[in-house]
Amino acid sequence: MKIAFFVPCYVDALAPQAAIASYELLQKLGVEIDYPDEPVCCGLPFTDMGYDQYAGDIEQTFVDHFSGYDYVVTPSGICTDQVRNHFTAVEQTPEVQQLRGRMYELVEFLHDILQVEEFPWASFPHKVAIHNACHSLRYLHHAKPSELMGPAFSKPEALLRKVPGIEIVYPERVDECCGFGGTFSIWDPDVSAQMGKDKVTGFNNAGASYVVSADYSCLLHQGGVINKLGLPLRTIHIAEILNGANA
Amino acid sequence: MKQVNQVKNASAFVKDSAHRSSHDKHLWDARMRRDKTAAAIPEWEEMRELASAIKKHTLSNLDTYLERFEENATRNGIHVHWARDAEEHNRIVYDIFQQHGVKTITKGKSMLHEECGLREYLAERGIDLAEADLGERIQQLDGQRPSHIVMPAIHKLREDVAELFAEKLGSDPHNDDPHYLNKVMRNDMRKRFVKADAGMSGVNFLLAETGGFVVCTNEGNADISANVPPLYVASAGIEKMIPGPEQLPLFIRLLSRSALGFAITQYTSHYHGPAEGQELHLVLVDNGRTDRLASETWEVLKCIRCSACFNTCPVFRRSGGLSYEATYAGPIGIVLEPSYDLHRYAQLPYACTHCGSCGNVCPVKIPIPDYVFHWRKEVVEQKEDLLSHRYEMLAGSKALASEKLVEAGEKFTLAALKHTPHALMASRFNPWAKAHEMPAAPEKTFRQWYREQQKS
Amino acid sequence: MKQPNDAKSTILEKIRAGKPDALPRPEMPDFAYESSDLVGDFVRMAESFDAKTDHIEGIEAIDSYIKEHFADVNTIYSAVEGVSGNVHLGWELNRPQDAQQVDLTVIAGVFGVAETGSVWVTTEQLTMNSLGLLAKHLIIVLREQDLVGNLHEGYKRANLGSQQYGVFMTGPSATADIEAVHITGAQGALSATVLLLS
Incomplete structure (x- = not known):
């Protein structure tokens, strides 16, 4: 199995530790990884704002770099959703369709494809609150959203449960949006900030020491609010814990 | 008619903590009761x-x-x-x-x-x-x-x-x-x-x-x-x-x-x-x-006006219904009102974080999240978007299709985070800084780390 | 009072020109109601809507039930044979508005729904619809054997279309429009009592 590793721009620049942990973790799990060492964008901001028509060249560049692998894996739910569900500015050739089907977010890849049973190098004796980013939750189906009826499941939680010492908690509003919403945080900073405050206050009330998520975009937003409010909370990407971070 | 500025309309409500928190709580309670009765x-x-x-x-x-x-x-x-x-x-x-x-x-x-x-x-x-x-x-x-x-x-x-x-x-x-x-x-x-x-x-x-x-x-x-x-x-x-x-x-x-x-x-x-x-x-x-029946978003007509989408919407609960200046507010409103008057309601489809919860609570499964994308696209195609957005996006589309420019952009962001004085970063010119501390700049990007790894 | 027909034909024409391709009419599955205790379920649900419920032995016991539980009421209208009232249709009650002076209306329910705690009532039981709406208090007499499980069964039994007005009444009138505070007795009845006849 050969995969391509995609590092989104915001992870590369602002949360490289999440990408490094993901990369090292995949190596530990014996995956053959190709990293196209050229920065490429998935086109998310364009689709998000309604400018799909401008994203054709961007999507084509992405296709040029990431076609032909068994899987494309990325530590980002929003970018996975973008490629899998919204990558329509480029012509839908068989190559493009195949690529879209092979795009995986890291948690899904570990849980569904590799079906990892243990992380013997990991240990995390802390209370962590899981934040399922809305895109990962509702468009990639990482877990059962609270408003849908049916049997409960959570892929990130299932993976984290394999880490010795970890204690998992949830806020009272289990999966309410934290208000990042990509461009929304710039579109309506006041409402976005209020949602962020409510969210991290919920984590704090749940007694968590860490907020863990598969999406660093939400964590950047939440981290900024946590620091502004001076709450005793830290943010961490799920790959860091699974890779053996022991802060 | 004048374009509705929902963000501006919402700003007083979101800052009024007594009204906002009461509103948010009561609607969230309704959502929780809904979950409980549905689960039964x-x-x-x-x-x-x-x-x-x-x-x-x-x-x-x-x-x-x-x-x-x-x-x-x-x-x-x-x-x-x-x-x-x-x-x-x-x-x-x-x-x-x-x-x-x-x-x-x-x-x-x-x-x-x-x-x-x-x-x-x-x-x-x-x-x-x-x-x-x-x-x-x-x-x-x-x-x-x-x-x-x-x-x-x-x-x-x-x-x-x-x-x-x-x-x-x-x-x-x-x-x-x-x-x-x-x-x-x-x-x-x-x-x-x-x-x-x-x-x-x-x-x-x-x-x-x-x-x-x-x-x-x-x-x-x-x-x-x-x-x-x-x-x-x-x-x-x-x-x-x-x-x-x-x-x-x-x-x-x-x-x-x-x-x-x-x-x-x-x-x-x-x-x-x-x-x-x-x-x-x-x-x-x-x-x-x-x-509407003849349009792409005809499934809005399935709506039975229950308001479950209002109750679950994190933006609605904190903005208040009057901020939409429309008959129908909330998630269903932002995909319905533009079909009455695209110019007047061109900003409504942006009152959404794409959280997707509205589509899941809708008792008749209106694909509201998909329709939000539809209307944003329509707003742009009909040139009802904000000019500033259009220029940013046009410039961005050129830059982001080029590997070199993406890398330059990332470097610029890091340099800005590292070298901009805190006072300027936290000033009113940066809306993000009102409620956020800016993130610390990482030592190096993933790419720099990767290249170093490859060399050693 | 016929207005020109062009609005109708314009609307129908526009629908025909623009409607999506015809989609099939889904079969309605049989949603069964699983419970061995319809009475218990009904009582629990009705009370969750602030209805009062009580069991009585027979119609003849209702007069004394009223004396005991509704000591303050002056005007009673009864649409149930065997229950005494002191105001009557055609005498004190002629127009729908006259129901405003009624303190207590006693009617029979056609059947009850365990799923929701509702009672089906139509013009036939109400005799004049407003008597069930404007009266301060309401007693609905319901035979336990007339309970069904869920609303699917209920609507089968309701036989819609055969009555001018039919209503599933569930508890008294209520509102939560001010700060979501639950209040009974909004515009309609202040209280609703379901008397179950075994």
């Missing part, structure tokens, strides 16, 4: 799927169903009228009132009446119309539209209502006990009910096979308006149609559970003709619905 029904998700399929079937055969409805309703003694738009609806209603010499009316809450501006239309013509639903009456007295479909005054606090009732109904301004305020309303309305020349209401469901219609309320205000005066006029959007009584229980089971988390509305009422000695009119209204 094993076939809940199957019911949603089925309700969606029934609505799609009915809408795709709407002409036949409307004709069947009219035939059966007429046989039941209901006078059926057709209105192409709001103006025609209002005129028909007014003509009926003219013929009967109607001066006072009590009325059940109706979103269609809001849509048509009926209250204002009749007021201008000297008709004394009283909204008979408590929340809607509060909004009428305050000169505001309802901020929420089933809880029209939920953005207000009890002291706001006490003040309003003191001014308009002469109640004790210092008593803000909701029980007392309800009694003030009841006493005033009871006098109006027995005096009214006519009653009005909206309609929740039209039944084609039996030629009847269904109205759901908790207060019984629509039932009293319908059954006490000698004349009853109901208005229905043509999309309210379902085939008949076999399908109805499915929708009744979904409606109030989705709206408020209760198994049913206290009064779930079915009309198949006028009461003895009464005259019953029903106005079927298009007002843009046939245009």
Whole structure:
């Protein structure tokens, strides 16, 4: 199995530790990884704002770099959703369709494809609150959203449960949006900030020491609010814990 | 018409922590009750799927169903009228009132009446119309539209209502006990009910096979308006149609559970003709619905106006319904209102974080999240977007298609984070900094790390 | 009172021109109600909507039930044979508005729904619809054997279209329009009592 590793721009620049942990973790799990060492964008901001028509060249560049692998894996739910569900500015050739089907977010890849049973190098004796980013939750189906009826499941939680010492908690509003919403945080900073405050206050009330998520975009937003409010909370990407971070 | 700036409208509400947190809490509580009652029904998700399929079937055969409805309703003694738009609806209603010499009316809450501006239309013509639903009456007295479909005054606090009732109904301004305020309303309305020349209401469901219609309320205000005066006029959007009584229980089971988390509305009422000695009119209204039916987003017409999407929407709960300056607020509003007036409502589709919860609570499975994308695209294609956005996006699309420029952009961001003085970063020029500390700049990007790894 | 037909034909024409391809009418499955205690379920649900419920032995016991539980009421209208009232249709009660003076209306329910705690009532039981809406208090007499499970069964039994007005009444009138505070007795009945006849 050969995969391509995609590092989104915001992870590369602002949360490289999440990408490094993901990369090292995949190596530990014996995956053959190709990293196209050229920065490429998935086109998310364009689709998000309604400018799909401008994203054709961007999507084509992405296709040029990431076609032909068994899987494309990325530590980002929003970018996975973008490629899998919204990558329509480029012509839908068989190559493009195949690529879209092979795009995986890291948690899904570990849980569904590799079906990892243990992380013997990991240990995390802390209370962590899981934040399922809305895109990962509702468009990639990482877990059962609270408003849908049916049997409960959570892929990130299932993976984290394999880490010795970890204690998992949830806020009272289990999966309410934290208000990042990509461009929304710039579109309506006041409402976005209020949602962020409510969210991290919920984590704090749940007694968590860490907020863990598969999406660093939400964590950047939440981290900024946590620091502004001076709450005793830290943010961490799920790959860091699974890779053996022991802060 | 001037473009609605929902963000600006919401800014006062979000900062008013008393109103905002009350609003947020009560609507979230409704969402939680909904989850609980839905979870008690094993076939809940199957019911949603089925309700969606029934609505799609009915809408795709709407002409036949409307004709069947009219035939059966007429046989039941209901006078059926057709209105192409709001103006025609209002005129028909007014003509009926003219013929009967109607001066006072009590009325059940109706979103269609809001849509048509009926209250204002009749007021201008000297008709004394009283909204008979408590929340809607509060909004009428305050000169505001309802901020929420089933809880029209939920953005207000009890002291706001006490003040309003003191001014308009002469109640004790210092008593803000909701029980007392309800009694003030009841006493005033009871006098109006027995005096009214006519009653009005909206309609929740039209039944084609039996030629009847269904109205759901908790207060019984629509039932009293319908059954006490000698004349009853109901208005229905043509999309309210379902085939008949076999399908109805499915929708009744979904409606109030989705709206408020209760198994049913206290009064779930079915009309198949006028009461003895009464005259019953029903106005079927298009007002843009046939245009919508022919459009890509036709499934908005499945909406049964339950407001579950309002309650779950994290943006709505913190913005308040009035910020949308539209008949329909919240998630359904931001994908419905642009179809009435794209220019006026061009900013509404952006009042959304794409969290996707609205689509999951919708009892008839309207793909609201997909429609948000649709309308953003439409806004851009019809050039109703903000110019600043267009230039940014155009410039960005060139830069981001180039590997070199992406890398330059990342480097610039890091340099900015590292070298910009905190004071400038936290200034008013950076909206993000009002509520966030800026992230510390990492030592190196992943790419730099990777390259170092490859070398060693 | 016929208005010109062009609105109707315009609307129907627009629908025909623009409607999506016809989609099939789904079969309605049989949603069964699983419970061995319809009475218990009904009582629990009705009370969750602030209805009062009580069990009585027979119609003849209702007069004394009223004396005991509704000592303050002056005007009673009864649409149930065997229950005494002191105001009557055609005498004190002629117009729908006259129901405003009634303190207590006693009616029979056609059947009850365990799923929701609702009672089905039509013009036939109400005799004049407003008597069930404007009266201050309401007693609905319901035979236990007339309970059904869910609303699907209920609507089968309701036989819609055969009555001018039919209503599922569930508890008294209620509102939560001010700060979501739950209040009974909004515009309609202040209280609703379901008397179950075994």
